[in-house]
Amino acid sequence: MDVLISIEEASRRLQEAATVCQVEQVALDRALGRVVAVDVQALLDVPHFDRAMLDGFAVKAADIVAATKDQPVELRVLETVGAGHVPHVHVEAGTAVRTMTGAPIVTGADAIVRIEYAEELTRDNERIVRIYRAVDEHEAIQERGHDILAGHTLLTSGTVLQPMEIAVLAAHGYHTVTVTRQPRVAIVATGSEVVPLGQALQLGQLYNSNTPMLTALVTQAGAQAISFSPASDHKEELTERFMEALKTCDILVTTGGVSVGDYDLTPSILEAIGVKRLFWGVWMRPGTPVYAGTFDGRLVLALSGNPAAAFINAIVFLVPLLRVLSGQKNEQVDVKARLKNPPQKRRVKHTRFFAGQLIFIENELWIDVSGEHSSGVMTNFIGKMALAQIGGEDELREGELVSVILL
Known part of the structure; x- marks a missing residue:
């Protein structure tokens, strides 16, 4: 690994290397997200016409200024207008038009009296409405262009x-x-111990949980995930899988083989096929040995193989990167919460992340980080809403104000 860099520096290098995807036309019914x-x-x-905002009677407000429950004002009803219909009359003094929600306002009217404050009756074959309350001009009328x-x-x-x-x-x-076209993310899990779902496990083997997790995360972020079968710790197989994946994507994401052990081959193989390194190693836990590079206009992000570490690497680096590629506005929400039930750990230089549940205590936001926090533990993330981000200088103590990443 290189000399470790900060999360902020790693993010800056990644985002400077990112290019927004091309544009395309989509039908409105396929445009969600x-x-x-x-x-x-x-x-x-x-609206593109003055319209009624409720069911009632279109009137001249001046006609009913004296209307009360005990002394109603009577007006002659000219017609009824529903939504989608065009009025055929003109309101003059002493007249009204029964008007339904969404209908155009008849010419001459300047207010709507709610139907609950009126009573319609028939007298001598003529429609009459009794108005029991005065209203202001423009009452219950949404004028043309009011929205935009x-x-x-x-x-x-x-x-x-x-x-x-x-x-x-x-x-x-x-x-x-x-x-913007959805970013395409190729996902390759590595490790001779990793086997596809549905295959019987042998001693020392693990099911491939990282690929489904990352596929879900990428899809949730509005990008297109392209999953590849896991690759074992053999140079030829890794090289072939990486090259195949790079042909399909805007970002290649790998998991595993990214540290400094005998079988950690991912960085060296990536660079052997032409990937140019952006960084290798970040002051963060879990997920310190994260690697990033570029290849022919594409981005490469090699994450830890441990599930919790891979998830946090992806939340911190991959998800913001997908926002850049998809052209989203950079609208970071700065959320702070007080730390509850912090683990008993010594201070380190690394920025640390703990899954937690947001709660309110006496009208103040807290994040409860109870549970075991290990790069190999997934169950502590179940049902959690956020990550507490603890800087290297922050104290792991009850009530400490810390940054929060919403999941």
Whole structure:
């Protein structure tokens, strides 16, 4: 390994080497989780007509200023207008139009009286409404362009498309949207002890848990995972698997074989096939012997083989990298919490990470990091919402204010 560098320096080197993926058009019904590649302009005033915000009667507010429950004001009802229908009359003094939610406001009306404050009846074959309450002008009317005006920026580049963003696009008539192509991540687990799922275990062997975990994490981050079968600790097999994977991806992620033992071959083989090193070794626990490099415009990230360490390596380096490649806005949320039930460990230079559960105690956010914290222990992560990030200078003591990474 190299001389260890800080997490911040490792992240800087990775992100400087990253390039945003190309753009493509996708149908709106397939755009969930995708990242807007160029600013999107509003095509319409929304709403594009003055509309009623509730069921009631369109009136002139001046006609009913004296209306009370004991002394209602009576108006002649000209017609009923529902959503999607066009009014055919004009409201003048002494008249009203029964108007349903979402319907256009009839010309001449300047307010809507809620239907609960009115009573319609028929007298001499004429529709009459009794109004029991005065309202202000513009009451319950959403005016044209109240939400947004045509030509204004609707969504900015870097926006992740969630259900409401998709609804907004649809409201303007967009049926496709320009997005950044999903980053492709090739995943290769290494180690002669690692066997595929479904195969019987022999003494000394382990099931391949890292590939499914990373596949899920990559998919959750909005990228495309490409899984390869595990490779044993043999130079020829590793070389072939890495070369095959590099043909398919924007990022190659490997697990295992990245430390300094006799069978830790990943860094040397990667560099033998042309990978240029960015770093090898970071002041972090778990996951110190993490390796990164570049290859013909692609990025390579070699993570620890221990499941918990691989997960934390991926949360700290891979997930932010995927945000860069997908063109997401860099909107870091700085979350702090007080440490609860910290493990009894001596101070080290490394930044340490502990899985924890966020709780509130007397209106203050705490992170409970109870449990065993080891690079080979996965079960302590089950149901946990966050990672406590403890800097090398921070104390592992109850109540210490620490940074939190939300999972």
